[in-house]
Amino acid sequence: MEKCFFKKMDTKKMIDxxxxxxxxxxxxHIPFCPHICxxxxxxxxxxxxxxxxxxxxNELKIQLKFFIDNIPEYHNKHITVYFGGGTPGLFEASYYKELFDILNSFFYIEEATLETNPLTNLERRFEDYLNVGFNRITLGAQSLCSNALKILGRKHTPENILNNIKWAKNAGFKNIQVDLIYGLKNGVRTISVKDEIESLYEAGSSxxxxxxxxxxKRTLFAKTDFANDDIAVQEYYEILSKCKSIGFQQHETSNFSSLDTKHNNIYWYGMxxxxxxxGSHGLLPSTKEYPYGIRYKIGEESEASYAPGNDKLIFSDKNERMKNFSIHYETPRSKQDYISEMIFTLLRTPNGIPLDWLKLYSGNNDILNILLNNSKINRAIHEGKILFSERSISLSPEEKIRGDSWVADFISLI
Ligand code: SF4
Incomplete structure (x- = not known):
C-alpha cells in the first residue's frame, strides 16, 4: 500500500x-461552545x-475504533492528534482519557493539541491536560483589543488571554499557539496587530x-461589513515583520511559531x-484501488447545520445523533484533484512545490522550462514574488497572502 505523496514521489528529503x-x-471535532460568535x-x-x-x-470512541480497524498499516506508527471545535477546552481532562487510552494502545502520539477558549479555561485544568497526554494548547484569543473582541462577539477580556497563557506555561506547556483575527475594518482595532503579537510573545505564547x-453566508455576520481586504493586506505585512523579528517562523500562510506544528503539517503536505x-472531514490513506485516497465528512447536511448562527445541532435524540455521526464518502480523488489540492496547500508553505514532485505528476521532464517561460511567473520571479531554487518553487512570504490567485496559474501549466 502506498502512502501517497511522500513515498510515491521519493521526496523523503521533504519530510525530513x-x-x-x-x-x-x-x-x-467537539462541537460544544459556551456561546455562538x-x-x-x-x-x-x-x-x-x-x-x-x-x-x-461515547460516539467518538465508537467512531475512533471503527477507523483504527480500517488503517492496520498505521498501527504502531507515529501519529498526531488534534481536538478542535467548538470548544474542546470546555471539558475536564477526564473526558479525553479513554480516547487517549485507545490511541496509545495502537499508536505513538507525537503531538496532541487541545483547542481552548480564554473565557472558559480554568487554571487547575492545564496540568490535568498535560497529564492526560496533551502537549500543545491553542487559545482562541482573536485579539488583545477590547473593542475588537466586542465587535467579534467574544466574551473574554484581554486579561483573560494573558492569564490563560501564564496558566498553560506554569503547568508545563511549551507549545502555546494563539489564534488572532486580522483584517477588521478601519477603526475597530485600537491596538496594532504588531503590539498584540509583542504582548502575546512576552506573556509566553510560542x-x-x-x-x-x-x-x-451562514453566520450572524453575513450582512455586515466588518472585514476589509486592504487592511487585511496591510496587517498581514505587519504580522510578517513582527513574527520575523521575534523569531516566530512562518510554517504556512497563517501560521507562525517558534515550535513545530506537526498536525497542521499533515494537512499542508498532503498526508x-x-x-x-x-462536522469533521477526513482523507483516507491511498490504496491500490484508490491511489489518491478518498475524502469523507461526518454528519448529514441538514437545515440545522445551515441555520443562521449554525446553533441547532441535536445530540439528545438517538436518531439525530446517528445522523450527526454518519459517514459520507466522496468520489475517490482523481490524480487531477490530488495535484490541484497539493498545489493549493504547498504554495502556502515556505517549502513550496518540490521540483521532483512537479516532474513526476506533470509527467513532463520539461515542466521547469514551461513554468519559467510563462510570462506571468517569469515576471514574478524577477520581482521576488516567486522564489525559484534547485529543489522547489515557492511564493515569497509577502506574496503568500495572494497565494490562492496563483493556484489556477500553476494548475493550468501542469
Ligand atoms: S469561534 Fe466562537 S462559536 Fe466558533 S467555535 Fe469558537 S467559541 Fe465556538
Whole structure:
C-alpha cells in the first residue's frame, strides 16, 4: 500500500525538513461552545446538556475504533492528534482519557493539541491536560483589543488571554499557539496587530495563527461589513515583520511559531488524516484501488447545520445523533484533484512545490522550462514574488497572502 505523496514521489528529503515521524493525523471535532460568535462558520452548538456530552464522547470512541480497524498499516506508527471545535477546552481532562487510552494502545502520539477558549479555561485544568497526554494548547484569543473582541462577539477580556497563557506555561506547556483575527475594518482595532503579537510573545505564547476575517453566508455576520481586504493586506505585512523579528517562523500562510506544528503539517503536505465526530472531514490513506485516497465528512447536511448562527445541532435524540455521526464518502480523488489540492496547500508553505514532485505528476521532464517561460511567473520571479531554487518553487512570504490567485496559474501549466 502506498502512502501517497511522500513515498510515491521519493521526496523523503521533504519530510525530513519537517522533522516529524507522524505521517497520519487524527482530528476530533467537539462541537460544544459556551456561546455562538457571530463570525463563526464551524459546526457547533451552544445548546446541550450533560447527557448530550456523555453520549457524544461515547460516539467518538465508537467512531475512533471503527477507523483504527480500517488503517492496520498505521498501527504502531507515529501519529498526531488534534481536538478542535467548538470548544474542546470546555471539558475536564477526564473526558479525553479513554480516547487517549485507545490511541496509545495502537499508536505513538507525537503531538496532541487541545483547542481552548480564554473565557472558559480554568487554571487547575492545564496540568490535568498535560497529564492526560496533551502537549500543545491553542487559545482562541482573536485579539488583545477590547473593542475588537466586542465587535467579534467574544466574551473574554484581554486579561483573560494573558492569564490563560501564564496558566498553560506554569503547568508545563511549551507549545502555546494563539489564534488572532486580522483584517477588521478601519477603526475597530485600537491596538496594532504588531503590539498584540509583542504582548502575546512576552506573556509566553510560542506562536500565533493569524486569520483574515472572512464573512461567511451562514453566520450572524453575513450582512455586515466588518472585514476589509486592504487592511487585511496591510496587517498581514505587519504580522510578517513582527513574527520575523521575534523569531516566530512562518510554517504556512497563517501560521507562525517558534515550535513545530506537526498536525497542521499533515494537512499542508498532503498526508492522510482521520476526522472523527460531527462536522469533521477526513482523507483516507491511498490504496491500490484508490491511489489518491478518498475524502469523507461526518454528519448529514441538514437545515440545522445551515441555520443562521449554525446553533441547532441535536445530540439528545438517538436518531439525530446517528445522523450527526454518519459517514459520507466522496468520489475517490482523481490524480487531477490530488495535484490541484497539493498545489493549493504547498504554495502556502515556505517549502513550496518540490521540483521532483512537479516532474513526476506533470509527467513532463520539461515542466521547469514551461513554468519559467510563462510570462506571468517569469515576471514574478524577477520581482521576488516567486522564489525559484534547485529543489522547489515557492511564493515569497509577502506574496503568500495572494497565494490562492496563483493556484489556477500553476494548475493550468501542469
Ligand atoms: S469561534 Fe466562537 S462559536 Fe466558533 S467555535 Fe469558537 S467559541 Fe465556538
Amino acid at each position: 525538513i519537517l522533522s516529524q515521524k507522524a505521517t497520519i493525523g487524527f482530528y476530533f 457571530p463570525y463563526c462558520d464551524f459546526i457547533k452548538t451552544s445548546k446541550f446538556t450533560k447527557k448530550d456530552i456523555i453520549e457524544y464522547f 506562536g500565533i495563527s493569524a486569520y483574515a476575517l472572512t464573512i461567511e 492522510p488524516y482521520i476526522g472523527i465526530g460531527t
